[in-house]
Amino acid sequence: MKITVLIVDDHTILREGMASLLSGSDDIEVIGMASSGEEAVNLVSELNPNVILMDIVMAGMNGLEATRWVKEQNADVKVVIISSEVTREYVTQGIKCGIDGYLPKDASREDVVQAIRTVAGGAKFFDDAITKLIFEDYYSREKDGRRKPSSKSVTSGLTRREYEIIEQVASGKSNQEVADALFVSVKTVETHKKNILDKLGLKNSLQLVRYAIKNNIISLDEE
């Protein structure tokens, strides 16, 4: 029983290279390749591979989103990210998307083969550098996690009401909807919003949404 593999990368050279690199292993068989996230999602239901080697940076649907979709339709398929960039953001976001492994693009043939075998067996594969990175993230997060809310003064000069406005706006509401929710007039909401944008040095509501999520003023899961 060979381990079936799907390769997803928008660079032909890398696809071909990876395939030939894997052709030397008799327990691994490359059964398909895709050059985009969308193509990958479509191919999975057709080919039903055991493992997907997936690039992150691709035009259109990126590797992380593709992973999400793939896992959605087949939770058993294992996904190993192969990225030239190894950043905290990619790794943590990747884990959120359900990846089973992460390899730098300059990984050796042995690493790739080992990763495929490991995830096919149901375990996770993350090399030392990535484990270290995760560790540091975990450490700083846990450590910094405990710190007093410090009322309001220290933050960025936002008032209580302004925080409420942000929460509303960042949850995707229009000014009118915010006004209704807080039982004030649209004009009031506009004023608050203007003040908030000024204080934070932002240009529009879109950036405010980003800011709010970035600074954990709101969370993305509720509702």
Next chain:
Amino acid sequence: MKITVLIVDDHTILREGMASLLSGSDDIEVIGMASSGEEAVNLVSELNPNVILMDIVMAGMNGLEATRWVKEQNADVKVVIISSEVTREYVTQGIKCGIDGYLPKDASREDVVQAIRTVAGGAKFFDDAITKLIFEDYYSREKDGRRKPSSKSVTSGLTRREYEIIEQVASGKSNQEVADALFVSVKTVETHKKNILDKLGLKNSLQLVRYAIKNNIISLDEE
């Protein structure tokens, strides 16, 4: 300049043993010992050691609590936990309290010396087993934290261009700015945006920003 060390453990044998174990290293000097958390806290301000080797399980104030107090009065002092038990709970709680390293009690002399040198130099020291434990905790926590992007079975049908538009919009740009960035007219951007909102079942651009961040179409740290 020797690294000054304070040993904290309520077992005399372990204190003595550890001290003699360290006497062989000429860059490390044990300048004091304490048999309780309270005593340790008092001694720190007096002796001002570089590193504290601290047991967790002690009568009265335990090692983690003591760490918190110690760090409170001197943030520069480094604390390495030496515990016979290595549990997820101890490790994560320890990190919250600000520990700089964690050693199992059966660590070799080399490990202890290495740990002291490492934390004295400002880095963290956690061995492989502990790193692995943290990793697993992190992984399961992050992974379970996610949730499926609604129940749309097929890829939500976004085109490549639409993804590009989303990336632009979600980075906080106005239609005009997106148009400039992609070298198309504002009208084109509007059309794309409308189609995107329809496909995703969203009402406005604010919600699109949320969607994009939630689904990892864009990341928050770049730029």
Next chain:
DNA sequence: GGCGACTTCAGGGTATTCCCTGAATTGCCA
């Protein structure tokens, strides 16, 4: 008692987004 901030709101103007219809171009594929 008053000064400053927070919060509320209005008027009136400009800019931008949102919505709908219609259409030309390209490329792919059956």
Next chain:
DNA sequence: TGGCAATTCAGGGAATACCCTGAAGTCGCC
């Protein structure tokens, strides 16, 4: 080769967001 999806763009109207000024009521605080 005709059809379909994708991408591009326009006109024009309705809705909403953004900007500026001004102001009234509340509250805490010196």
